[in-house]
Amino acid sequence: MGRRTSGNGARRGRRPATSRAELERVAFELFAERGFDATTIDDIAAAANIGRRTFFRYFGSKNDVVWGNFTEQLASMRSRFASCPPDQPLMEAIRDVVVDFNRFDPQVVPWHRRRMELILKVPALQAHSTLRYADWRAVVAEFVAQRLGTEQDALLPRAISHATLGVCIAAYEHWLLHPDTDLCDVLSRMLAELAAGFGASVAASTPER
Amino acid sequence: MGRRTSGNGARRGRRPATSRAELERVAFELFAERGFDATTIDDIAAAANIGRRTFFRYFGSKNDVVWGNFTEQLASMRSRFASCPPDQPLMEAIRDVVVDFNRFDPQVVPWHRRRMELILKVPALQAHSTLRYADWRAVVAEFVAQRLGTEQDALLPRAISHATLGVCIAAYEHWLLHPDTDLCDVLSRMLAELAAGFGASVAASTPER
DNA sequence: TTTCCTGTGGCACTCGTTGTCGCGAGCATC
DNA sequence: GATGCTCGCGACAACGAGTGCCACAGGAAA
Missing domain, CATH: 1.10.10.60 (Homeodomain-like)
Structure with a gap:
């Protein structure tokens, strides 16, 4: 060389x-x-x-x-995971890193919104984004596997990364629908719900009729 | 008419x-x-x-x-949700219905496996499947919203349907990777994990290094 | 100047997808 | 059993994404 x-x-x-x-x-x-x-x-x-x-x-x-330099950003997310304190509970670490990963300068937020508007609303991009999501999930799964001492493609790392992604997309959709909300706040709340098994807000979901 | x-x-x-x-x-x-x-x-x-x-x-x-008559099947899933006992906890009801939805006659299982092999492994289909998944999620979200007394596009129904789907896909991927496993069993276990916030198997995830 | 290297862009081709339009094959009715 | 009505079929053309091929442009190095 x-x-x-x-x-x-x-x-x-x-x-x-x-x-x-x-x-x-x-x-x-x-x-x-x-x-x-x-x-x-x-x-x-x-x-x-x-x-x-x-x-x-x-x-x-x-x-x-529309995905810009997503690959580069993923690398930074990976390193954020790497610098998580080892004594931090798993789902809590995921929440911290993911929320932080989606924190943007106020000035680029409108731009980011336009990007996500495309990704989440244009069918062709909704479809294609699945392929990018896979890379994102791989980063999460890698971290989970390392924490759990399993293979990266074991069941639990897979499931957790998939579920985490799902919750994030839900948060994004909600954020797009309600421009006045704070993305990081929504993400944080939903990831907490996930870690709680949707227990807090749903526990008493055996209501009337 | x-x-x-x-x-x-x-x-x-x-x-x-x-x-x-x-x-x-x-x-x-x-x-x-x-x-x-x-x-x-x-x-x-x-x-x-x-x-x-x-x-x-x-x-x-x-x-x-490759999606065959998926739309028709979704209708049956919707009716299964409708016939859930109202006093059944939310996440438990979801688990029951979803697992049941993915139960197949042993004779059609090989066929189903080939179908899912395509959907989950061919990139073009991975991408396109997102659009079908949206319909699936809508059915789940509809049920959650009805139970929670919220709009169908509220945050929590969205989040739960997304997370549920994610866990199911993880289960499917695992099932494809390990042909000897029972799909319903894997689904059931992972949906239980989801309902528990991935708490059971992960709680003590503050291990060495 | 010559050589070499790297990016450019025209051309042609494949393939998915769509609009248009005329045709074919049944049924009903006279 | 001719006529008309319907509904499905399929040829044709066109558009746009994506790809292989190849000649060429324009800078750096020899």
Whole structure:
């Protein structure tokens, strides 16, 4: 190895015509204007002054655009899990990390909302997001497995990661529906409910009729 | 209304060339042979002796084929919920109904396994299944909301239905991975874990390092 | 200048999906 | 048994996502 950088960080060939971030920005503008489905790759490419073919060198699919640099963020979530105090109860650790993972600067919140609006409301993206969720779950399952001393694909890590994801999506949907609520607060409450087996609010659910 | 059946169940126009069930059968054979992705609509149509256009009159998409008559089954799950004793605790009722919903005749189990193998392992189907899951969740959420006296799209019904679905998928994945296990048993155990907040098996998860 | 490397983008092709439209095959009615 | 009405079939065309191929552009290094 060691052939690329000749000492400094010098590049070699032709310079990229754009960047993922720039493409994302342009695409989101179009999505906002005419909607996700009505925006074609050609539209995006034209608006970004690149060829249609080039678009696919930056994103594997049209769907991928809305996920930005999710993979990088997952890495940070993984490291957050790694730095959890070992004596912290499992479900509590998950709650802390997940809530923290979804904490954003107030200034980027509107942006994040638009992104999640797409992901959770456009059917094509709802569907595609499942594949990204799998990566997210893998991070949670990895942590659970390590804590429980089991394989990552054992039943319990799987179940907990799936259930945790489900609760988070529910919280997100609620947050989108009620713009005045605080996402982290909703997430925190629902993850607590999950840890309690939905016991607190449901215990006496043997009411009338 | 009342214009179709002229007293008896007489049909009127041309007879259908095939049926959903038949198409499903033919398609599954091809999927087993060459895989889902490598099977084109033309392949299926040709094997079923119908036109490519006609295929889309029976199924809205290639993905839909693997879900068979899921919608009808959901109706039965809804009625099962309706007949739950009102004094049964919420999470317990969910467990009973869901486990029962996934109980199959031993003779159709291999078939069901093949179906779920596709749904949970082929990426295109993993993605698409999200849309079907939404219908499933709606049935659960409807029941929860009725029990809790809230709107169906309130936070808790949403969260519980999402979490329940998650746990079920985890159980299914485990069942696919370990063919010797009993699906209903795994489902039952994991739904109990969920109701307990993953407390039983996890409580003392403050072990070494 | 030449060489090499890397990103670009046009072209052509596959495949899923949809709208349109004319045709075919039954039933009912005269 | 001709006619009309219906409902399903299927050919055709078109669109858009995604992919392989390949020639080319434009910078760095030799």
